[in-house]
Amino acid sequence: MVPDHTRTPAGTVSRLRSALSLREAPVLGALLVTLVCAAMFVDNFATERNTGFLLLSVAAIALMALPMTLIVITGEIDLSVASTLALSSATMGVLWEAGVPIETALWICLAVGLAVGALNGVLVTLCGLPSLAVTIGTMALYRGLAYVLLGDRAVASYPQTWVSGVRDTVPGVPGLPWTVLAIALLAVLFAVLLHASVLGRSLYDIGNNAEAARFAGVRVRWTKFWLFAASGLVSAGAGVLWTLQYGTSRADTAFGLELQVVAAVLLGGVSIFGGVGTVVGVMAGVLLLGSLRNALQLLGISSDVLQVVTGLILIASVVAPSAAARLRARRKAPGPRPAPDPDDRNRPVAAPSGEES
Amino acid sequence: MPEQQPPAPPPLALDGVSKSFGSVRALRGLSLELRAGEIHALVGENGAGKSTLVKTIAGVHRPDSGQILVDGETTAFQAPADAQRAGIAVIHQEPTLFPDLSVAENIFVGRQPRTRLRTIDRALMRRRTAEAFARLGVETDPDRPARGLSIADQQLVEIAKALTRRARVLVMDEPTAALSGVEAERLFRVARSLRDSGTALLFISHRFDEVFALCDRITVVRDGAFVSCDPTPELDVDTVVRRMVGREVSSLYPKEEAQVGETVLEVEGLTRRGVFTDVSFSVRAGEIVALAGLVGAGRSEVVRAAFGVDRHDTGTVRVLGRELPNGRPRAAMAAGAALVPEDRRLQGLVMESSIERNSTATRRGPLSRLGLLRPRAERDAAREWGERLQLKYGDTTDPVSTLSGGNQQKVVLAKWLSTRPRLLFIDEPTRGIDVGTKAEVHRLLSRLAGEGLAIVMVSSELPEVLAMADRVLVMHEGRITAELDRDAATEETVMYAATGQQPRSAA
Numbered sequence: 002m003v004p005d006h007t008r009t010p011a012g013t014v015s016r017l018r019s020a021l022s023l024r025e026a027p028v029l030g031a032l033l034v035t036l037v038c039a040a041m042f043v044d045n046f047a048t049e050r051n052t053g054f055l056l057l058s059v060a061a062i063a064l065m066a067l068p069m070t071l072i073v074i075t076g077e078i079d080l081s082v083a084s085t086l087a088l089s090s091a092t093m094g095v096l097w098e099a100g101v102p103i104e105t106a107l108w109i110c111l112a113v114g115l116a117v118g119a120l121n122g123v124l125v126t127l128c129g130l131p132s133l134a135v136t137i138g139t140m141a142l143y144r145g146l147a148y149v150l151l152g153d154r155a156v157a158s159y160p161q162t163w164v165s166g167v168r169d170t171v172p173g174v175p176g177l178p179w180t181v182l183a184i185a186l187l188a189v190l191f192a193v194l195l196h197a198s199v200l201g202r203s204l205y206d207i208g209n210n211a212e213a214a215r216f217a218g219v220r221v222r223w224t225k226f227w228l229f230a231a232s233g234l235v236s237a238g239a240g241v242l243w244t245l246q247y248g249t250s251r252a253d254t255a256f257g258l259e260l261q262v263v264a265a266v267l268l269g270g271v272s273i274f275g276g277v278g279t280v281v282g283v284m285a286g287v288l289l290l291g292s293l294r295n296a297l298q299l300l301g302i303s304s305d306v307l308q309v310v311t312g313l314i315l316i317a318s319v320v321a322p323s324a325a326a327r328l329r330a331r332r333k334a335p336g337p338r339p340a341p342d343p344d345d346r347n348r349p350v351a352a353p354s355g356e357e358s
Numbered sequence: 359m360p361e362q363q364p365p366a367p368p369p370l371a372l373d374g375v376s377k378s379f380g381s382v383r384a385l386r387g388l389s390l391e392l393r394a395g396e397i398h399a400l401v402g403e404n405g406a407g408k409s410t411l412v413k414t415i416a417g418v419h420r421p422d423s424g425q426i427l428v429d430g431e432t433t434a435f436q437a438p439a440d441a442q443r444a445g446i447a448v449i450h451q452e453p454t455l456f457p458d459l460s461v462a463e464n465i466f467v468g469r470q471p472r473t474r475l476r477t478i479d480r481a482l483m484r485r486r487t488a489e490a491f492a493r494l495g496v497e498t499d500p501d502r503p504a505r506g507l508s509i510a511d512q513q514l515v516e517i518a519k520a521l522t523r524r525a526r527v528l529v530m531d532e533p534t535a536a537l538s539g540v541e542a543e544r545l546f547r548v549a550r551s552l553r554d555s556g557t558a559l560l561f562i563s564h565r566f567d568e569v570f571a572l573c574d575r576i577t578v579v580r581d582g583a584f585v586s587c588d589p590t591p592e593l594d595v596d597t598v599v600r601r602m603v604g605r606e607v608s609s610l611y612p613k614e615e616a617q618v619g620e621t622v623l624e625v626e627g628l629t630r631r632g633v634f635t636d637v638s639f640s641v642r643a644g645e646i647v648a649l650a651g652l653v654g655a656g657r658s659e660v661v662r663a664a665f666g667v668d669r670h671d672t673g674t675v676r677v678l679g680r681e682l683p684n685g686r687p688r689a690a691m692a693a694g695a696a697l698v699p700e701d702r703r704l705q706g707l708v709m710e711s712s713i714e715r716n717s718t719a720t721r722r723g724p725l726s727r728l729g730l731l732r733p734r735a736e737r738d739a740a741r742e743w744g745e746r747l748q749l750k751y752g753d754t755t756d757p758v759s760t761l762s763g764g765n766q767q768k769v770v771l772a773k774w775l776s777t778r779p780r781l782l783f784i785d786e787p788t789r790g791i792d793v794g795t796k797a798e799v800h801r802l803l804s805r806l807a808g809e810g811l812a813i814v815m816v817s818s819e820l821p822e823v824l825a826m827a828d829r830v831l832v833m834h835e836g837r838i839t840a841e842l843d844r845d846a847a848t849e850e851t852v853m854y855a856a857t858g859q860q861p862r863s864a865a
Contacts, residue, residue, distance in 0.1 A: 193730070197731055198726075198731065202731060210710075213706060214708070216667055217687075218691050218720065276708075
């Protein structure tokens with residue numbers, strides 16, 4: 002009757018192994034291989050200048066991937082992130098043209114992001130609409146609002162101190178822009194939130210079985226609402242970063258970037274069906290996509306091909322886990338059980354003193 | 359068993375069929391023979407393996423061992439289509455028709471007759487539907503959409519489908535559970551006329567009056583194994599019940615006397631429109647109050663609304679004198695309530711998640727520090743409750759899906775009992791778990807009541823209700839129709855209240 006839970010002397014090792022579970026191993030491996038190969042075979046890849054450029058080029062994607070990770074884990078999706086980024090950027094442009102200082106404009110942009118994210122949240126949770134449909138709609142809506150604000154003009158008169166300030170590296174660490182360091186710290190925060198907090202644990206429950214989570218007292222709709230609001234807020238922050246990073250505001254900025262964000266999240270081992278995923282995996286996915294693109298660009302390969310490569314990687318990342326699961330299931334499939342004793346029929350019922358199985 | 363060799367081999371027979379799901383042995387060497395022109399009853403407790411048997415006959419499950427014989431020939435059904443081709447039709451308790459297709463289209467779905475131009479021959483479809491309905495004595499328009507048909511009519515559409523397929527074996531899985539008396543009578547007329555035209559029928563029900571009035575032979579199963587098969591005239595209800603349960607009912611459930619204390623739960627005038635109406639009751643510390651009734655009477659819904667998982671329209675719920683806000687499970691938990699839900703796979707557990715994560719899901723707050731979880735505390739808590747409930751498991755990090763049904767139920771119990779509730783709602787406490795664990799759960803509930811827990815138990819198993827409950831509230835169509843004390847509650851009084859009937863002499 003004593004439960005057999007004493008076999009944990011090698012517990013730390015097995016726990017470490019399960020922490021880097023099969024789902025994240027491929028993307029981490031692929032990232033490592035890509036970095037090593039690119040450093041060896043691609044000229045100018047492993048330079049300070051390129052490292053800083055590479056990291057900054059994925060900064061906005063990394064930023065938006067953080068709340069996206071949480072949202073996809075709960076079984077939802079937010080496709081309006083790139084449009085929110087553009088709306089935030091356009092808001093910044095209009096405010097700057099109107100003479101609002103950047104320090105003030107920045108907060109207004111974030112507020113706009115929080116508001117449009119909250120609208121997504123309301124539509125998904127209160128109206129009970131599928132997030133895929135809602136955010137395809139708001140993707141068009143927010144992009145449209147950006148056009149309303151800026152038309153096809155561009156605002157490019159941002160002060161040089163801000164524009165170059167974003168690109169400044171951390172003192173003493175060449176090749177590491179301070180913005181990237183800030184994003185990395187934010188990623189750590191998200192990782193703690195997701196993997197070590199009460200809220201994070203409930204996100205997995207929602208994604209795996211929202212009904213059971215509800216029965217256990219998890220506020221499913223409340224949680225999802227705030228995730229969408231957070232996604233809007235962070236995307237707006239990415240919009241501010243993007244604007245200063247490139248020194249321009251345009252309504253068509255970051256067009257289609259949401260697909261790269263989703264691709265990085267799925268590539269990082271988050272299940273599109275919800276309930277599975279880690280921040281480490283997603284950050285590796287972001288870096289893998291970014292460094293692949295960067296390396297191919299350095300090799301002079303056209304952007305059309307880059308698009309194709311991104312698409313293929315996305316498909317592979319979705320197919321691979323389910324194919325692996327199927328393989329595993331086949332390997333584990335039990336053989337036919339031995340035929341029962343024919344005299345088993347009138348077997349007396351077991352005494353209720355214990356359980357046999 | 360063979361008394362007289364029938365002239366032709368039976369259209370369907372099972373010989374020593376076994377089927378396991380993980381460590382749960384759903385069928386153990388079960389044998390069954392359905393004869394043409396006979397209505398055969400299959401009775402057994404919930405979880406005795408009836409559903410698995412039906413699914414095996416329907417080709418959904420493949421037996422691990424044993425044989426299925428069609429007309430005396432060994433057959434292996436790879437898929438439901440094979441069973442259909444062999445002339446087997448299954449009528450489920452709640453048929454699933456396509457609501458937007460017409461009745462005739464539903465009957466011929468997937469096998470629509472074609473005209474010479476390879477288009478669908480609607481006229482022929484309609485005509486053959488009308489023929490089948492005429493044979494069944496049904497007056498439903500073949501052209502009307504299936505949406506809005508009553509469950510009884512939907513079942514008849516399914517039977518008509520079976521007729522047009524020339525099914526020779528008709529399996530009816532608790533067909534009357536959701537029917538009114540008149541509807542059930544009509545179904546029985548149809549069943550008898552099918553029998554008289556040579557169809558073999560398998561009738562599954564736990565309503566004994568129906569079984570005895572309708573069926574020619576009765577097979578009893580228990581724990582997935584064959585117990586007996588006799589012609590109906592040689593049996594009576596008591597014998598069948600004894601065989602189903604396998605021992606005297608009174609010795610089954612050890613309900614101890616408990617000191618009844620203060621009032622813990624007061625429900626007043628609770629109504630959710632279209633689901634339940636004006637439900638009022640109270641439960642005191644140390645009491646076990648059972649909500650009995652047929653499936654669909656609204657028992658689970660009342661419990662869910664009281665706990666706040668569903669909202670209610672009017673009425674109040676008070677726990678220890680504190681009124682609970684509508685639709686807020688967290689508030690109910692804070693007030694000392696716990697709910698072990700009806701469906702542990704869908705509502706009770708996150709199947710992909712580990713034992714420790716599931717069993718601590720209700721008190722992550724208390725187990726965390728500064729909002730951060732402490733894995734060690736979670737593991738220790740899971741082990742402590744695993745030991746207390748004699749949970750059989752490998753490691754607390756194993757997913758709960760690897761456990762047997764009984765052990766999964768123990769994880770759900772751990773999840774809720776570890777919150778130290780004052781009030782426990784428990785919905786179908788022993789559904790689909792093995793006999794040994796069942797007794798453990800009953801002993802546990804009895805002990806908890808003895809320690810002063812107020813328990814509201816929803817159960818479809820009458821013996822469980824009668825043995826465990828201090829009081830029985832019987833629901834019928836969303837209302838409480840009877841409140842019976844332990845002494846007044848018998849199988850008959852509960853059944854009459856549950857079916858909304860007055861006691862009458864046996865038909």
